[in-house]
Amino acid sequence: MSETKNTTKSTNKKKASSGPLSFLSSLCYIWWLETKSTIKDEGVLIFFLVVPLAYPLLYSWIYNNEVVREVPVAIVDLSHSSSSREFIQDFDASPDVRAAYYCNNLQEAEALVGKTGCTWCTLLSK
DSSP states (O other), rough: OOHHHHHHHHHHHHHTTTTHHHHHHHHHHHHHHHHHHHHHHHHIIIIIHHHHHHHHHHHHHTTTTOOOEEEEEEEEEEEEHHHHHHHHOOOOOOEEEEEEEEEESSHHHHHHHHSSSOOOOEOOOO
């Protein structure tokens, strides 16, 4: 019986002495086995490689025609400077918005937003 206790104690000492290194080694071994099984499984491989590449392409192709273009905008230019006129030209040159109305004050622009198809207004202050 005493030999059994001595054997058990010496085995426990060996396990305790190689604790962190043994844990790291077994962790790497488990990681390697899981990586091998992941690469061999076709379903998991498709899920990890094909889906992340195909989904954004499919999503953008489906919603390509849903982009809103030429949104009418009311512009209130209180500055009347050359830089504000240049900004309005650049703003109107984009395909997404259209400078539809030029207003003298903000109240006039807000009234246009309520009455017409104008969806928003831009205020350029002094």
